[in-house]
Amino acid sequence: MNTDWSVIVTFMPQLLKGAQMTIFITVVGLCGGMAVGAIAGLMRAYGNWLLNYTAMVYIEVIRGTPIVVQVMFLYFALPVLASIRIDPLTAAMIAIVINAGAYIAEIVRGSLQSISRGLAEAGLALGLPRWKVLVYIVGPLAFRRLIPPLGNQFIISLKDTSLFIVIGVGELTRTGQEIMAANFRAVEIWSAIAIMYLIMTGSLTLLLRFIERRMKIL
Amino acid sequence: MSIIEFRNVSKHFGSLKVLDEVDLAIDRGEVVVLIGPSGSGKSTLLRCINGLETITGGDLVVDELSVLAGNARLREIRQEAGMVFQQFNLFPQLTAVENVAFGPRHVRGVNRTQAREQALALLDKVGLKDQAEQYPDSLSGGQQQRVAIARALAVKPKVMLFDEPTSALDPELKQEVLNVMRTLAEEGMTMVVVTHEMSFARQVGSRLIFMEHGKIAVDGDPREMISSPTNPRLKDFLRHVH
Numbered sequence: 001m002n003t004d005w006s007v008i009v010t011f012m013p014q015l016l017k018g019a020q021m022t023i024f025i026t027v028v029g030l031c032g033g034m035a036v037g038a039i040a041g042l043m044r045a046y047g048n049w050l051l052n053y054t055a056m057v058y059i060e061v062i063r064g065t066p067i068v069v070q071v072m073f074l075y076f077a078l079p080v081l082a083s084i085r086i087d088p089l090t091a092a093m094i095a096i097v098i099n100a101g102a103y104i105a106e107i108v109r110g111s112l113q114s115i116s117r118g119l120a121e122a123g124l125a126l127g128l129p130r131w132k133v134l135v136y137i138v139g140p141l142a143f144r145r146l147i148p149p150l151g152n153q154f155i156i157s158l159k160d161t162s163l164f165i166v167i168g169v170g171e172l173t174r175t176g177q178e179i180m181a182a183n184f185r186a187v188e189i190w191s192a193i194a195i196m197y198l199i200m201t202g203s204l205t206l207l208l209r210f211i212e213r214r215m216k217i218l
Numbered sequence: 219m220s221i222i223e224f225r226n227v228s229k230h231f232g233s234l235k236v237l238d239e240v241d242l243a244i245d246r247g248e249v250v251v252l253i254g255p256s257g258s259g260k261s262t263l264l265r266c267i268n269g270l271e272t273i274t275g276g277d278l279v280v281d282e283l284s285v286l287a288g289n290a291r292l293r294e295i296r297q298e299a300g301m302v303f304q305q306f307n308l309f310p311q312l313t314a315v316e317n318v319a320f321g322p323r324h325v326r327g328v329n330r331t332q333a334r335e336q337a338l339a340l341l342d343k344v345g346l347k348d349q350a351e352q353y354p355d356s357l358s359g360g361q362q363q364r365v366a367i368a369r370a371l372a373v374k375p376k377v378m379l380f381d382e383p384t385s386a387l388d389p390e391l392k393q394e395v396l397n398v399m400r401t402l403a404e405e406g407m408t409m410v411v412v413t414h415e416m417s418f419a420r421q422v423g424s425r426l427i428f429m430e431h432g433k434i435a436v437d438g439d440p441r442e443m444i445s446s447p448t449n450p451r452l453k454d455f456l457r458h459v460h
Contacts (some may be wrong), residue, residue, distance in 0.1 A: 103336040121270055122307035126373055127297035129289070136324060138299075189283055 018175030029096025036101030041108025062102035071095040092164040111142040151208035228275030238432035251419040254429035275380040300370030304382040308354040315350040323375040340368040360391030380411040
């Protein structure tokens with residue numbers, strides 16, 4: 001077997017551009033996913049039957065289908081169904097938003113419901129309105145419990161961006177495949193890509209550990 | 219004029235009837251002790267007073283406000299009726315003094331410094347001035363419960379509701395909580411107390427209510443009821459708690 005690790009250096013600018021795209025999709029997708037997840041999670045935890053049911057259907061549909069199918073649907077089926085044409089990058093970001101949103105919704109609901117009912121009752125018994133009980137008591141406590149599973153979801157979503165190779169978004173995996181197709185340096189390129197993913201997920205893990213350490217779970 | 223009035227109050231949990239057409243009037247300054255076997259409805263009765271449980275029949279009036287008059291009225295009632303829980307339920311992310319200042323800050327709109335000053339005075343009253351900056355998880359159960367009493371008092375209620383305040387405490391810690399409650403009673407606070415502490419009922423209670431199957435079975439003078447119970451089931455109950 002002859003390997004030539006110098007090809008990594010040659011293609012590094014291209015790979016870095018791919019990694020940049022991966023990070024961009026992940027960050028935008030997760031910001032949206034957290035907003036969607038917070039809303040759907042609150043609907044599940046505190047909504048009336050209609051809001052609860054709506055959120056539940058959303059969560060089950062998304063969790064029950066592969067993300068590749070979801071992004072294919074957005075990119076290929078939506079133009080046919082509703083004449084909405086979106087570019088691959090937008091489709092990729094929306095896919096992360098709705099996909100991560102569904103999982104984050106369950107994380108949010110679980111965290112909120114894990115806070116002892118007695119604490120909410122103590123707040124209500126003081127004469128606080130429900131929203132203040134949520135904002136000042138249950139919310140801050142639930143937030144601490146949210147961080148570890150949320151970190152897990154961040155890592156999953158980051159890696160899920162590699163699946164957008166199917167719609168041709170120029171993220172890291174797609175970039176690697178294109179380089180490969182030209183020079184067949186499989187060992188070198190895929191090793192480099194694996195390490196780049198590890199660096200990204202590793203940094204994320206360290207960041208989350210840091211946040212976790214600063215916030216004691218109560 | 220009663221401060222708390224149950225008018226034919228019922229409470230159902232599904233098909234289970236927990237309170238069965240209860241009539242009860244509590245006057246200002248009374249210290250009412252509620253006893254009864256588990257499942258007799260005593261905690262539920264207490265929790266109906268501040269609307270933590272919603273009554274399903276009749277009407278319940280606290281300080282001339284009906285618990286059925288909507289959320290805004292209910293919040294007013296809750297400010298008039300402080301509650302102390304079996305499990306203390308202190309906010310774990312806040313220190314003792316922050317717990318006590320929380321109600322005045324967020325319910326009464328008192329400013330931060332003033333709320334803190336009042337909270338320190340209340341902690342002093344329950345003997346915990348030195349623990350003001352401690353978080354609940356570094357306090358003993360008895361200390362936590364005294365902070366919880368101070369937290370409820372901070373909103374300046376007219377009535378205090380105690381839901382088995384010493385049941386989660388080791389025997390040697392019960393007394394410090396009961397002493398605080400005794401002081402409150404001596405100051406003339408209207409109190410409704412669910413407890414199994416018969417000595418407290420006898421010494422501090424002005425009225426004892428024995429509940430059974432969601433009804434008030436006996437209602438009378440604590441000393442009389444405990445020393446010479448006439449109701450056979452009360453007699454049986456007292457034999458078991460002593």
